[in-house]
Amino acid sequence: MLRQIEGSRAVAETVALCRPEVVCAYPISPQTHIIEAVGAMVKAGTLAPCEFINVESEFAAMSVSIGASAAGARAYTATASQGLLFMLEAVYNASGLGLPIVMTLANRAIGAPINIWNDHSDAMAARDTGWIQLFAETNQEAADLHVQAFRLAEELSVPVMVCMDGFILTHAVEGVDLMTQDEVDSFLPPYEPRQVLDPDDPVSIGAMVGPEAFEEVRYLAHLRQLDALALIPSIADSFAVLTGRDSGGLVHPYRTDDAEVIVVALGSVLGTIKDAVDARRAQGERLGVLGITTFRPFPRDAVRDALAGASRVVVVEKAFSLGGEGVVLTDVAMALAGRDVALHNVIAGLGGRPITQGAIDSMLGRASTGDLGRLTFLDLDESAVSRERSRIAAARRTGPSAENVLYDRATQGSRVAQEQS
Amino acid sequence: MTKRPVRFYQVGSFAVGNRLLADDQRTVQSDPNRTNSIDSGHRACQGCGEALGARYALDAAMRAAGGRVVTVNATGCLEVFSTPYPETSWRVPWLHSLFGNAPAVATGVAAALRVKGREDVRVVGQAGDGGTVDIGFGTLSGMFERNDDVLFICYDNEGYMNTGVQRSAATPPAARTATTDAVGPEPGNVFGQGKDLPRIAMAHDIAYVATATVADLHDLEQKVEHAMTLRGARYIHILVPCPLGWGSASSDTIRVARLAKESGLFPVFEAENGRVTSVSPIRRRARVEEYLRLQRRYAHLFGAHPRPDIVARLQDIADENIARYGLVNDETEDVPALEDVKEMVH
Numbered sequence: 036m037l038r039q040i041e042g043s044r045a046v047a048e049t050v051a052l053c054r055p056e057v058v059c060a061y062p063i064s065p066q067t068h069i070i071e072a073v074g075a076m077v078k079a080g081t082l083a084p085c086e087f088i089n090v091e092s093e094f095a096a097m098s099v100s101i102g103a104s105a106a107g108a109r110a111y112t113a114t115a116s117q118g119l120l121f122m123l124e125a126v127y128n129a130s131g132l133g134l135p136i137v138m139t140l141a142n143r144a145i146g147a148p149i150n151i152w153n154d155h156s157d158a159m160a161a162r163d164t165g166w167i168q169l170f171a172e173t174n175q176e177a178a179d180l181h182v183q184a185f186r187l188a189e190e191l192s193v194p195v196m197v198c199m200d201g202f203i204l205t206h207a208v209e210g211v212d213l214m215t216q217d218e219v220d221s222f223l224p225p226y227e228p229r230q231v232l233d234p235d236d237p238v239s240i241g242a243m244v245g246p247e248a249f250e251e252v253r254y255l256a257h258l259r260q261l262d263a264l265a266l267i268p269s270i271a272d273s274f275a276v277l278t279g280r281d282s283g284g285l286v287h288p289y290r291t292d293d294a295e296v297i298v299v300a301l302g303s304v305l306g307t308i309k310d311a312v313d314a315r316r317a318q319g320e321r322l323g324v325l326g327i328t329t330f331r332p333f334p335r336d337a338v339r340d341a342l343a344g345a346s347r348v349v350v351v352e353k354a355f356s357l358g359g360e361g362v363v364l365t366d367v368a369m370a371l372a373g374r375d376v377a378l379h380n381v382i383a384g385l386g387g388r389p390i391t392q393g394a395i396d397s398m399l400g401r402a403s404t405g406d407l408g409r410l411t412f413l414d415l416d417e418s419a420v421s422r423e424r425s426r427i428a429a430a431r432r433t434g435p436s437a438e439n440v441l442y443d444r445a446t447q448g449s450r451v452a453q454e455q456s
Numbered sequence: 457m458t459k460r461p462v463r464f465y466q467v468g469s470f471a472v473g474n475r476l477l478a479d480d481q482r483t484v485q486s487d488p489n490r491t492n493s494i495d496s497g498h499r500a501c502q503g504c505g506e507a508l509g510a511r512y513a514l515d516a517a518m519r520a521a522g523g524r525v526v527t528v529n530a531t532g533c534l535e536v537f538s539t540p541y542p543e544t545s546w547r548v549p550w551l552h553s554l555f556g557n558a559p560a561v562a563t564g565v566a567a568a569l570r571v572k573g574r575e576d577v578r579v580v581g582q583a584g585d586g587g588t589v590d591i592g593f594g595t596l597s598g599m600f601e602r603n604d605d606v607l608f609i610c611y612d613n614e615g616y617m618n619t620g621v622q623r624s625a626a627t628p629p630a631a632r633t634a635t636t637d638a639v640g641p642e643p644g645n646v647f648g649q650g651k652d653l654p655r656i657a658m659a660h661d662i663a664y665v666a667t668a669t670v671a672d673l674h675d676l677e678q679k680v681e682h683a684m685t686l687r688g689a690r691y692i693h694i695l696v697p698c699p700l701g702w703g704s705a706s707s708d709t710i711r712v713a714r715l716a717k718e719s720g721l722f723p724v725f726e727a728e729n730g731r732v733t734s735v736s737p738i739r740r741r742a743r744v745e746e747y748l749r750l751q752r753r754y755a756h757l758f759g760a761h762p763r764p765d766i767v768a769r770l771q772d773i774a775d776e777n778i779a780r781y782g783l784v785n786d787e788t789e790d791v792p793a794l795e796d797v798k799e800m801v802h
């Protein structure tokens with residue numbers, strides 16, 4: 036049923052249709068609306084049987100999920116940013132134990148400086164946790180991915196993280212076609228755990244594993260990730276048969292067939308990029324877009340195939356490995372190993388800075404004329420950076436840089452406004 | 457609820473032969489048909505108090521719950537010595553996740569059992585003192601305040617023994633550990649620090665809080681069995697001497713635990729809904745020196761450069777406990793003379 040609905044609400048209602056049995060909640064912006072809505076459904080009795088537990092930290096949220104999942108319950112939680120980092124030890128543990136927990140990550144920047152707005156530095160920090168990471172482009176896809184995530188997680192005994200851009204998606208109201216209970220039930224069978232804490236059949240879970248077996252256990256986990264590369268498209272196909280929507284899968288190519296330049300990105304920014312590409316296509320440029328829906332496991336072959344015709348690839352991403360380059364770029368570069376292709380990295384939208392169609396368009400212009408460098412920080416105020424660098428060079432006790440830059444940007448801005456008035 | 461202690465005879469140990477007791481007063485451990493929740497063949501050190509405590513507590517919990525018990529274990533000695541595969545010592549469903557999250561994991565297990573209508577299956581969480589008073593404190597307090605249906609047991613050996621005997625917030629003053637060395641003017645762990653977890657647990661107004669030692673099997677088992685008759689968050693704090701970390705003889709584990717109680721350094725009591733409901737009075741009051749001298753972690757207080765001033769401060773702590781909990785009553789035998797203490801321990 037098509038409804039005009041907030042992204043968080045759409046996810047909450049879809050998660051409820053998946054019949055989670057234990058839901059843990061610790062509030063962090065911009066995830067709050069999701070867990071508030073699930074909590075209200077449990078309290079009202081419309082989502083039952085389900086235990087909704089208000090925990091004291093994200094570390095506890097993931098830990099309670101671990102206990103619930105190991106005892107055979109379908110477990111769900113949601114977090115963002117600092118919350119993901121605070122639970123990170125348990126995030127690794129959940130995948131190491133092979134527990135099919137599903138978690139929404141309402142993508143948000145990681146501090147310091149503290150910042151509640153969207154980027155992907157949280158998801159990228161959890162890149163190597165052994166969780167499957169799916170990125171939603173729209174709220175429709177965010178809702179749909181959760182249904183697929185539970186099925187994927189439980190078939191493989193691997194936890195799945197559904198990433199949706201904080202605020203941009205979680206707080207956006209738009210049309211979402213919500214599934215019915217019958218549809219979800221037909222797609223998602225009851226959870227049948229591979230391992231469970233049961234007095235009638237006692238097992239030890241989480242034993243000390245030494246050098247004699249650790250490598251094999253980790254390799255098995257890797258193989259499960261590779262299994263996911265095969266399973267994700269087939270789940271997306273089944274989902275398409277059921278709903279008629281192409282949510283999920285490994286990648287989403289857009290106008291790539293004859294494209295000379297292909298822009299690669301994850302999440303909601305794909306919409307803006309597609310608009311920019313459409314506009315330039317109308318001018319006769321051969322541009323395309325590749326959305327990466329499954330980031331972990333990384334679909335190297337699918338990316339390589341989708342980029343086969345491109346002579347220039349631009350990876351736009353909302354995270355950065357300080358001292359290195361973009362995290363997604365590294366994976367794309369490996370996918371393109373041995374191919375003669377110009378590769379560019381554009382870091383954009385850090386800490387929620389708007390990524391406008393204009394900025395993308397201008398960047399694409401530079402790409403088409405060969406003026407785009409290897410690494411670009413989109414819309415960077417280089418003058419503010421150089422002024423702070425000068426202050427640092429000139430004196431010792433220059434104070435906190437973040438506050439200096441804030442002050443600089445604010446006062447420079449008002450100076451410009453004064454000059455213009 | 458504590459049954460009146462049986463006092464047929466004593467040989468210095470207060471031990472009572474089970475054969476002299478009625479069947480219903482005999483310990484779980486004396487029952488040939490009891491479970492082996494943690495089975496033999498594990499790799500604990502000789503004289504390990506924690507292995508003993510875990511065995512006592514879990515077998516009692518198993519009997520109380522008709523064998524329907526799931527356990528969650530924090531990282532630590534208990535986890536490490538019990539599961540070097542291909543052997544696991546656990547004959548109960550057992551889950552180890554992390555060091556600091558056992559209470560939260562136990563909450564999750566309890567929630568899953570409740571949602572599945574399997575409330576006959578009971579959840580017991582276990583950790584050492586590090587996993588309880590330090591790194592697991594946040595999740596433990598959360599589990600307490602939500603009143604989750606978990607019995608959490610702390611096996612307190614007063615330090616991080618698994619990593620090589622470092623200080624925890626349960627390490628007593630003056631004790632030597634690898635991070636509170638017996639050097640300088642104030643050797644060993646400092647005074648005025650540390651956490652009294654049973655009292656903190658009581659402040660959560662949870663259904664049941666109790667302390668026990670491995671020296672009194674009857675008392676320990678009764679407390680576990682009573683805890684299993686209740687629902688909601690429950691906490692039992694068991695003192696488990698560590699021969700390795702304390703520098704005590706393997707054969708002295710029970711003796712050291714008893715002296716901790718009989719000196720007043722480790723008050724044994726129980727509380728329901730935030731109020732103390734019973735204490736185990738001291739039978740024969742011991743000087744702290746009698747307890748300290750058995751342990752090399754206090755060796756710097758005696759020997760060539762004795763520190764009677766520090767021993768006196770430890771005695772003050774014991775006396776304060778005795779006053780706070782009323783551990784001495786009319787039947788308590790007097791504290792022995794100091795000369796007699798030296799006689800006893802040498």
